[in-house]
Each structure stands twice: as structure tokens, then as C-alpha cells.
Amino acid sequence: MLEVRHLVKHFGGLYAVDDVSFTVKTGTITGLIGPNGAGKTTLFHTIAGGYRPDRGEVFLGPKRISGLPPHRIFQLGLVRTFQIPKPFREMTVLENLMVAAPGQLGERFWSAWVAGRRVRRQEREIRERAVQVMEFLNLGRVAQELAKNLSGGQQKLVEIGRALMSDPQCILLDEPGAGVNPSLLVEIVDRIAELNSRGITFLLIEHNMDVVMNLCDPVLVMAQGRLLLEGPPDLVRSDSRVLDAYLGGTPA
Amino acid sequence: MSGVLSYLVFFLTTAAIYSIASLGLNLQWGRTGLFNIGVSGFFAVGAYAYAILTISPLTGQPGLGWPVLAGLLGAMVAAGLFALLVGIPTLRLRDDYLAIATIGIAITVQLIATNEPELTGGTNGLFAIPQPVAGWLHGSGGVAFLILVLICVALVYLALERMIHSPWGRVLVAIREDETAASSLGKSAFSFRLQSLVIGSMAMGLSGALYAAFIKFISPQDFLPIFTFQVWAMLILGGSGSSAGALLGSLVVWAIWTLSGGLIQAALPAKLQVDSGAIQIILIGLLLMLVILFRPSGLLGRKRPAVHRSTVPSKEQA
Amino acid sequence: MIGQLLANGIILGATIALGAIGLTMTYNILDFANFAQGELLTFGAYFALIAVSAFAGVHSTFGALSFGWPMVVALLLAAALTSLLAILVDWLVFRPLRRSSIQVALVIASFGASLLLRHLVVLIWGPQPAYYTTNIQISTQILPGVRVTPDQIFLVALTALLVVGLHFFLSRTKLGKAMRATADDPQLAQVTGIDVARVVRWTWIVGGSLAAVAGVLYGMTVQILPEMGFNLILPLFAAAILGGVGSVYGAVLGGLVIGIAENLSVLFLTPTYKPAIAFLLMIAVLLVRPTGILGKPKL
Ligand SMILES: Nc1ncnc2c1ncn2[C@@H]1O[C@H](COP(=O)(O)OP(=O)(O)O)[C@@H](O)[C@H]1O
Numbered sequence A: 001m002l003e004v005r006h007l008v009k010h011f012g013g014l015y016a017v018d019d020v021s022f023t024v025k026t027g028t029i030t031g032l033i034g035p036n037g038a039g040k041t042t043l044f045h046t047i048a049g050g051y052r053p054d055r056g057e058v059f060l061g062p063k064r065i066s067g068l069p070p071h072r073i074f075q076l077g078l079v080r081t082f083q084i085p086k087p088f089r090e091m092t093v094l095e096n097l098m099v100a101a102p103g104q105l106g107e108r109f110w111s112a113w114v115a116g117r118r119v120r121r122q123e124r125e126i127r128e129r130a131v132q133v134m135e136f137l138n139l140g141r142v143a144q145e146l147a148k149n150l151s152g153g154q155q156k157l158v159e160i161g162r163a164l165m166s167d168p169q170c171i172l173l174d175e176p177g178a179g180v181n182p183s184l185l186v187e188i189v190d191r192i193a194e195l196n197s198r199g200i201t202f203l204l205i206e207h208n209m210d211v212v213m214n215l216c217d218p219v220l221v222m223a224q225g226r227l228l229l230e231g232p233p234d235l236v237r238s239d240s241r242v243l244d245a246y247l248g249g250t251p252a
Numbered sequence B: 001m002s003g004v005l006s007y008l009v010f011f012l013t014t015a016a017i018y019s020i021a022s023l024g025l026n027l028q029w030g031r032t033g034l035f036n037i038g039v040s041g042f043f044a045v046g047a048y049a050y051a052i053l054t055i056s057p058l059t060g061q062p063g064l065g066w067p068v069l070a071g072l073l074g075a076m077v078a079a080g081l082f083a084l085l086v087g088i089p090t091l092r093l094r095d096d097y098l099a100i101a102t103i104g105i106a107i108t109v110q111l112i113a114t115n116e117p118e119l120t121g122g123t124n125g126l127f128a129i130p131q132p133v134a135g136w137l138h139g140s141g142g143v144a145f146l147i148l149v150l151i152c153v154a155l156v157y158l159a160l161e162r163m164i165h166s167p168w169g170r171v172l173v174a175i176r177e178d179e180t181a182a183s184s185l186g187k188s189a190f191s192f193r194l195q196s197l198v199i200g201s202m203a204m205g206l207s208g209a210l211y212a213a214f215i216k217f218i219s220p221q222d223f224l225p226i227f228t229f230q231v232w233a234m235l236i237l238g239g240s241g242s243s244a245g246a247l248l249g250s251l252v253v254w255a256i257w258t259l260s261g262g263l264i265q266a267a268l269p270a271k272l273q274v275d276s277g278a279i280q281i282i283l284i285g286l287l288l289m290l291v292i293l294f295r296p297s298g299l300l301g302r303k304r305p306a307v308h309r310s311t312v313p314s315k316e317q318a
Numbered sequence C: 001m002i003g004q005l006l007a008n009g010i011i012l013g014a015t016i017a018l019g020a021i022g023l024t025m026t027y028n029i030l031d032f033a034n035f036a037q038g039e040l041l042t043f044g045a046y047f048a049l050i051a052v053s054a055f056a057g058v059h060s061t062f063g064a065l066s067f068g069w070p071m072v073v074a075l076l077l078a079a080a081l082t083s084l085l086a087i088l089v090d091w092l093v094f095r096p097l098r099r100s101s102i103q104v105a106l107v108i109a110s111f112g113a114s115l116l117l118r119h120l121v122v123l124i125w126g127p128q129p130a131y132y133t134t135n136i137q138i139s140t141q142i143l144p145g146v147r148v149t150p151d152q153i154f155l156v157a158l159t160a161l162l163v164v165g166l167h168f169f170l171s172r173t174k175l176g177k178a179m180r181a182t183a184d185d186p187q188l189a190q191v192t193g194i195d196v197a198r199v200v201r202w203t204w205i206v207g208g209s210l211a212a213v214a215g216v217l218y219g220m221t222v223q224i225l226p227e228m229g230f231n232l233i234l235p236l237f238a239a240a241i242l243g244g245v246g247s248v249y250g251a252v253l254g255g256l257v258i259g260i261a262e263n264l265s266v267l268f269l270t271p272t273y274k275p276a277i278a279f280l281l282m283i284a285v286l287l288v289r290p291t292g293i294l295g296k297p298k299l
């Protein structure tokens, strides 16, 4: 599904992503863990087109996506969320979701005139879909609230909701559980599992080990820009190198 | 017609012409976050394009003698082309580069207007510019033209509102709010920004064309940066993001501008009158600062959501 | 011919460079494009005019230069008054707006301030051009086909001196280092105990003084006019962008490139289009290398 080959991204002398290669198999929920500053978010950003890689390649299925701008990568079926939520603050939750729907006829400025009927019909469909997604994520109550008035946890849900408005093949989630209260977290975990059972592949950054152990297989471990190891959750949990990395030791 | 009435017609016509430019700026800045401070440039392009297209060659000036409607459309196209020219190199970069580039185009347009007499009449300007509906409603002063301008305002207003409240307009707001997030959801920020810049500038071009038709005489001195300042003041005061705010702001700011100009003329010794502009700018500038600090949303600010509130099944409403 | 144009370009470029340094510093430290920078040049030129007129009776000239002690006093006075003006504008206009939620309020305000200052110049000194001296200077041949006046040589030398001085100020003094730190990361600077208000003040003092000198030099070699600063705003921005916004040396380099390009353009275009050349160069740079010649922002 997603293949990363020798990816490098550096900021001046700091190699935030340093020669990272891995494959995310179709249908999996692949976990990505590592201490703060390991380069996980930068890796996501580079995969999704936010940064241009300094070296290496990324493939989505057979298609090379490295070097493409983010909006093209989205259109090819890869969506990502942000560690720090980026809602459209002055738009309602409903609008946040509706704007995320792909292939909208009405996004051509002239279609307001030449295809009014079809645009309206499509708007109805998109709204229905948005309502479904909001129900699925328990956002229905705040549908008409401006996104800037939501709690951090709800903003995370809006991020996920926007990702679900398209039919992505693959979703990259950056710490969906951070700053979310425990009951909401259970909810999110359930949703991810359910979506996965419907065929969406996930790559998931998460610090909460329970979540990772329950949800992810395999798990990738990053430290200091490098991929430390990859394996099933039990193995990763018991590997001493992982503990060292979290304790700040340099990888052997 | 009495003096007061004909002055009122003059005042309203000017305010209405301004309001078309501020509607354009509202699309660019209010909805998309595009920082155009070369409004006077696009206005000038529209005015000159209209004049050159419509002036009769029989006047001995550079003119093609086209019908006025073709002139109005041509003015919009010309302003749109200039917007493309500025937008393509700058819309991928940080916000203020667009600002610098737009003021650059405003200055360049003025240079061309001043230095190409074969095309623009140079410092002498262009005169005998045809006015649409001239002579209609005989003896009514400029009422017929005022009505025409108001129709243009209504058309521009409706057209822009329709686009603003379409999915297209929703994307503009998303890009304004967070470009990174919008791109990660498949929107090409550059393409949408360029569309917004061009369409908004076309409104400014139309505004310039109507100005040329109204005054019937234009010269480079009509297109100074102070115009840009006035239009910005109108939009910010009226309520950035709201088309109705742009209209109201145009009326209010133009009223303040005209009244204060009159008062200064009456109150100040002749020696200081030469430049009442400074005092007017201080007045409007002060007002602007107060609005920015204490009521950033303006008179009719963006209280509404970006797209009309929609009907969500009632159980969703808490 | 080309040699002469190059020389003229360097002379104009030196003036642009001084103005662009202030622009690039406010851009980097205060984080906004200051469209009123041109008017600081204008006011600098007019402040100096006050002093020069006050000393009208004093006959003093340095060697072959067209001026003497009065001009030195005038330069210092212009620098001091322009810095004060810049701080005053900051205090009245920019400081209150720095906490506004409208992120470009500062830029709009600077645009308004620029208009206002320009009108004030006309109000105070009138619209007609002015000159520091009516003496005609004899230009001398310094290279085959290249003639310059002693004033012009002075101008280039003074610019070079100021740039070197600024370099030492920024790299050696505590204040200079604090300014660079603030430019790099304002929040970090604040928590590490840098007095940000003082840094802001000194940014205006340095930027304002250099602008004043630039204005005086321009007035000396061309003429003094209420629109002189506004007419230079495109070259100033072009120079700052060309060199890489935030880079002092970039601004100097950018200034020279713009000055030379504007003068060489005379070979193809009527001279009245000089400002448009700056604009075209700027657009070209933005298309090819948006970070400017000297790359990343760094003082
Ligand atoms: N835009 C940037 N410029 C410079 N350094 C950055 C930038 N983004 C991240 N970094 C650095 O790259 C490293 C990796 O950061 P990040 O990818 O956010 O780590 P993680 O998500 O694993 O916590 C950190 O040292 C961080 O400081």
C-alpha cells in the first residue's frame, strides 16, 4: 500500500528523518512509536507532500508520490491528520467536514451558474455524508458550532472526520489520542478498528502504549530520525532497544 | 434639478463606484485572505482599458470607438489579466509578497499611464470618454447613470454572493483559515487563490471603467495609492468578509471623507487647505485603528458562518 | 558608456542599500513589511534641509566636496530626528496594533502611515523640489569614460563605512546580538530575558538613521521631493527580497544589483521606467529563487 524508500529530510544539519525505509501493508493498522523529537511528525509531513524529501522515494500502491504537492497526494487516496489539530476555525464543524469532500462540482466557480441543480444535489449528498460521519464520531451535537469553540479532543475528531469524508485508501493519524479524555479515546480506538475492518489502511503515531498494543500490528519504532526496528507489538514491547530509546540512550 | 439633489446624485454615484471595488477586495481579502494593496492599479487598468476601447478615434485620441458594453467587459478582462500577471509569481509565497507585488503593479501602471502618450494620453490624460445611458431620462442630471451604476453594484453583489456561498467560496475560506490543512484535503491553494485574485480584480476593473465613464476624463493623477487606502478603510470598517459590510462601509467612509473635506475647506485658513488630505487620512486612519482594535469584525463583521447555515436533521441540534 | 552606467548604478545602489537595510531589519525583527520606510528617507532628507538652511551663512566646504561642516551636522540631526519620528510612529500606530488579531493590521497601518507622512511633508515643506546647494560640482574622470563627482565618491564611501559599522554592531555588541536573537525567535528571546521593547526601539533607531542618511545622500545627488521616498519603495523592497529578506548583507547586495540594473536599463528603455525595472527584477527573483540570493533569513 504505502512504501517508503530511503527517505531523508533534514533541517540544516538536523536530520529529522534519516534514511528511513518501510512498507505499510494493505489492510493493516501499522503503529509508529518513538520518543519526542524522533522525527515521526516530520516523516508524516514528508510522506504527505508537506515537505519535499531531500532524498528517497514514497510509493502509494504502484504510484510514486514523493515530490507531488499535498493536494495531489490527497487526490490519490492518502489522507493525514495533524498532531496539533488544524481545524478551519471560522467554519462550523459541518462545514469543516463538507469542505473536505473530494470531487465537488461546485468547486468550479462557474458551476454556480451552469450546473446549479447538480451542485445542489451533490451538496445534499455531501451533507448527508457529513451528518453520518458526525454521528459516527459523536460530533452531531456540535455540528453548527464554530470549530474554534471546540475542545482539543473534539478538534481531533473533526480532523478524523474530515479524513473520512473522502474514501481514502490510507490514513495517517498523528497522535489521535493525545489530549483526548479516556472515554473519548476508547471511542476513537473503536472507530479506527471499525474503519480498518471496512478496508482502510492506517499508519498511526501514538504514545499511549495500550492503544498501540491493542490496535497496531506491526509496530515501527523511530529514534533520532532513524527506523530502529519493526515487528509485532509484543516483540517491540520486550525489545531493550526501544526502552533505551525512550530513556534517551543512543540506539546501539 | 436643485444643487443639493445633484450633489447627492454625484455623491451616491461615486460611493457606488467605490463599493464595486470594495466588493472585489472583500472577495480577495475578506474571504480568501489575499493581501492586495494595489487596488488603485487594477482600478486604473479598468479605467484606461475602458477609455481606450470606447473613445472615438474621431477625437484625435488613441481610441477604438467600441460600444460601451464591450468597453466595460474589456476593462474587466484587462484587470483580470494584470491580476494573473501579479498572482502567478507571488501566490505561492508568504502573504506580504503579494502586497509588495500588487503595489508594484500599481506603480508600474501609473508609470505606463504617464509615459506612453500614444496609448494613454500621458500626463494630459484622456478625455471625451463615452458614458453609457448618457441622455436617457432627459434633464435628470446624472440619475440615469446612477441607476446604471447601482444595477452594476447589484449584479456584482449578487454574483459574488452566489460564488461566496457556493462550495467554491467555502474552499476559499478554508484556505484562508489554514492553508496547510486545506492542501492536505486536496485543495490546490494556489489555484483557488489565483481565481479569487483575478475575479476580485475584475470587479476593481469594472469599478475603474465606471469611474472613467462617470467623470469622462482620466489622467494618472486619478489613480494614486490613496484610493487603495480608502477602499481598504471601507472594507475594514464595513466588516471584512461580508459583502453587505463592504457596501455599507463604502457609503460610510465616503460620507466621512467628503464631509470632513468640506469642513476642512470651510474651517481652515486658505494656506492650509492645499492639503486637506493629511487631515482626512488622520481621521480615517484613526477610525480604522479603533475598528481594528475594538471591533475587528467591523460594522457587519463575519458573524455568520462561511456558508449558509444548513438544515441538519433536528436531532442533531442540541 | 557602460562604465559610466555601472558607476551611476553603484551610486544609486548604495543609497538603496542603506534604505533596504532598515526595511529588512524591521521585516525580520518586527515581522512586517513596512511600507512607510520610504517616507523615513524623505523625512531624513527634509530634516537635513532644516539644518542646512539654518547654516546658510556658514561657508565651509571639505576639499572638492560641495559641502562642509553644516552637512555633517545636518546628517547627524537628520539621523536623530528620523529615528525619533520612527519611534513616534511605532508608538502611536504600530505598538497598539501589535496585539491586534488581524494579522496584517501592521502592514495596512504602515501603508496608511506612508500616505499620511507624505501628505505631511507637502503640508510642511510644500510640493516643490528642493536642493541642499546650488553649487555645480565638476565631475572628474576616475577611469576611462567614467566620470563621478566628489560627492558621489563620498556617498559610496560613507555607505561602505556604515555597513561595516553595522556589521560590528550586530556581531560584537550585546545589543546587536540581542537583535539577532529576537529576529531568529522572538518568543525564545523574550524568555531568555532579552528586553524586547528595547530591541524594538533600537531597530527603529538603526533603521531610521540609515534611512535618513540614504535620504540625505539621495537629496544630495538627485533632488529632494515629497515623493522621493515613495518613488524608492519598490527598489527598496526589490533589494530586500533580492538579497533575501532579513539579511543585512543581502540588502546591500540587492541594493547594488537593483541600482546597477536600473541604470543599465537605460540602454533599452526610456529612463522614466527605472522603477519598473526594480519591479520586474523582483518578480523574476520571486519566480526563480523566492528566498533571495543570500537565502535564509538571518541578520
Ligand atoms: N520545521 C522545522 N524546522 C527545524 N527543525 C524541525 C522542524 N520540524 C521539526 N524539527 C525538528 O526535527 C526533529 C523531529 O521533530 P518531529 O518530527 O516533530 O518529532 P516527533 O513528531 O517524533 O516528536 C526535532 O528535533 C524537531 O525539533
Ligand SMILES: [Mg+2]
Pocket: A040, A041, A042, A083
Ligand atoms: Mg510529533
